[in-house]
Amino acid sequence: MFERVDTFVLTVIHLDRAVKWYEEVIGFKLVFSGNAYRILNTGEGAISLMTSWDCSFTFQ
16 A cells, blocks of 8 residues: 655646746745646645647656
8 A cells, every 4th residue: 555645746837827826826936947847835835737749748
């Protein structure tokens, strides 16, 4: 069983609108901005948002 989730990735259509929503409504903080993805700090983990056209991105 999991103790916690550290990081997860969501695919979104409007990247900047999604970042704005997560910052204003949920209170997450933008910590990295890449070409087609953003990473927001959730407190104890992170959420990565990426555009649907960049689904080829993989984590190492």
